[in-house]
Amino acid sequence: MSDPVPGLAELIATVRAEAIALGRDDLAGQLPGPLGARDTMRRTRVVVAGEPGAGKSSLINGLLGRPGLSPAATGCWIEFRYGAADSATILLADPADPGTPHRVAADLAELAGYATLDRITAPVIGAEVRLDEPILRELVLVDTPGAATRTTLAALRQADALLYVCDATRPIRPDEVDFLIEAAQRVQTVAVALNKIDIPGHGRAVAESRRRLGDRPELARFAVHAVSAHLADRAGRPGTAYTAAIRLTEAAGVRPLVDRLLYDATAGAARLRSANQARITGTIARELLVHIDQATGPAARVADDIATVTTLLDGGGLSGARFEEARYAAVLRFAAAADALTPGRPALVIAGLAAGAADALDDVQDRVLDALRDGLRDDVLIPSGSDLDLRLRAPDASRPRALDLLPTLTGLLTGSAPVVSVLTGSAAVATGLAVAACTGWWRSGDDPWREAAVAQAKTTFDGELRRRVGLVRTYAAEHLPHLLEARRDRLRRLGPDSAPDAVAARATLNLVLEDLSRYHRPADNRWA
Structure with a gap:
């Protein structure tokens, strides 16, 4: 896949060289380095959300080929990731430290008892489930509890993609469209799955949902797939003949969904990494310009800055x-x-x-x-x-x-x-x-x-x-x-030697900022 920000590495190297020449090794050390294996090999993290009854848990079960694994009325967060052996860990809230849960090992057979909403009798926040399934070699799937909320939006900051599941028997609602617009501001990739196409008469509702999503510029670029979690679930049931499973899987439409989701999420993650690198580089370049201004400005202004810092140290700062x-x-x-x-x-x-x-x-x-x-x-x-x-x-x-x-x-x-x-x-x-x-x-x-x-x-x-x-x-x-x-x-x-050739350094840094700005699209605060 091509570099989403061509020339960014050269711009970072230019700013690093200027920082070192100006004696600001501290700023040079904050600049991004090359991506490592951990960055490039990390599995794509997909948050699956949707309104109750849309079938998101059933769709996850169909993708995993594990009918009935994720309960229909999910009452907590469930993360599915690859593991050589099947296992589950339950995460219980600690009232003394709500941000750090207790972890308790459990059998997969116990998952529904912990995660089904009407059975919860303990402070269950979530569950981590490891399965030896092919799709989890590429994706981490996170099932979310109940309706899509602000907590779901917050979680998207750590995700690579959102898979939003709608009921294909009715057009997507305005509040769902609003949620997706907010989600698109937090995650690079959004895919919409219109579920239940196995139910007769869904065609008109699917067409209307596509129209409503396509009419919104913020969402028009995202993929919309018509799928059937029910057919995918049937394909994965034990005893289903191989040829029948193939036909059911094709009719379910889940394979194109996964392929497109993986491709878009990989491209989106690359764009996001580049955006973060560009943003950091620009900030360091601006700080170096401040340094140059201080070094080449009147001595009285530097004295005033020193006096201000001294006042802060003597108790005039944060109390x-x-x-x-x-x-x-x-x-x-x-x-x-x-x-x-x-x-x-x-x-x-x-x-x-x-x-x-x-x-x-x-x-x-x-x-x-x-x-x-x-x-x-x-x-x-x-x-x-x-x-x-x-x-x-x-x-x-x-x-x-x-x-x-x-x-x-x-x-x-x-x-x-x-x-x-x-x-x-x-x-x-x-x-x-x-x-x-x-x-x-x-x-x-x-x-x-x-x-x-x-x-x-x-x-x-x-x-x-x-x-x-x-x-x-x-x-x-x-x-x-x-x-x-x-x-x-x-x-x-600060002195004459702290900003050697300040004119050339300032010109170079301004050119870097100009080049970085070309990749920024202010309309939606994203990077190309």
């Missing part, structure tokens, strides 16, 4: 007050979302609490990063909460280890331990919190259980966020001074 403001705002945000939930089935309450918690956690992360950016007076190297690909490291090489500030802070705030490979960060913490809060009340049979579960969720969220923000404050108080000291030392070393 932690803004962190606490962020925490309080997030607690109120989650409480409002929890109180707004309407009575309904346990799955809807759990999904609503998880969505509200994920939204509040993302909000507190954005606010903390804003405070960090303002406190360090650095709006170049510290990205927004939606773009955490960059890593801010202390430029003082004499220290025992480089500080990796952003991953640590975001990990402390919104979690870093994966539940399943696509469910990490705020989505994992939020799901664990919602499941842990609801299961005890639901299991007890108390009536009305929803009010008790919501109250428990609000209390747990408040306590968990206090703990996490406290850890962030401690970490920031310990490590931010090192970053400020390193910046002051660098400013003090």
Whole structure:
């Protein structure tokens, strides 16, 4: 497959050479390196979502050739990946640490008991299932619980593709189209499977669904497949004759779906990797331009910058007050979302609490990063909460280890331990919190259980966020001074020799930024 961003490696090499020539080895070290075997050989991760009753779990079973494996009323996340022997691991929420689940080994025969919604009596977040099936040598499939929600959207940040399953007996609904448009902003590849074409009279609904999707520019480029999970399921049943299985598989339409999904997801992953590399390279180039401006500017301005950093070191920087403001705002945000939930089935309450918690956690992360950016007076190297690909490291090489500030802070705030490979960060913490809060009340049979579960969720969220923000404050108080000291030392070393041939360096870096901008399409914030 051709390089989605031709010449990107040369642009990175150019910026690296300029950074070294300018004495900014710290920035040179942050530039992307060549892709390794782990990047190029990783299996494509596909999130499978859809409204209840659309048949997504049945379609997964058909793709795997394992009828009845993934339960129809899935109440948790189930990840299917390759393994030499069949096995299952159940992931249970820990109320003391909602983002890090307990793992319990189980037999495949027990999977339905843990994952079927109306049988859950424990705080089950998900399950990891390993199977020796051909398709899993190429794909990791993740079945999602209930309706597509904000938690599903959050999980797409770690996925390569979304497979969205619709009921082919009716046209796709406007709210489903809206969900797909949001999903397309988070994942490079979306495939739509219009399921149940084995049911007579589906043709008109399929045609209307294709029209509604094709009318939206954000979705027109994505593949739409008419499939039958029922026929695929029949093809995989023990005892089905080989020739009959072949005919059923062809009629089911799943093979073209998988082939197209794999091709599009591979191309999309390559585009995303290049986009991240280009974005990081551009940020480093802009920081080098700031360095040149400082080195060649008036000495009085450098003195002012040094004085500003000194003031920050002497106590004029982050006091932690803004962190606490962020925490309080997030607690109120989650409480409002929890109180707004309407009575309904346990799955809807759990999904609503998880969505509200994920939204509040993302909000507190954005606010903390804003405070960090303002406190360090650095709006170049510290990205927004939606773009955490960059890593801010202390430029003082004499220290025992480089500080990796952003991953640590975001990990402390919104979690870093994966539940399943696509469910990490705020989505994992939020799901664990919602499941842990609801299961005890639901299991007890108390009536009305929803009010008790919501109250428990609000209390747990408040306590968990206090703990996490406290850890962030401690970490920031310990490590931010090192970053400020390193910046002051660098400013003090600025002089005529710190930006040799500044005119040529500035021209080169501006050309790099111009070349990088050619690959960016502002209309949808993606990279070609």
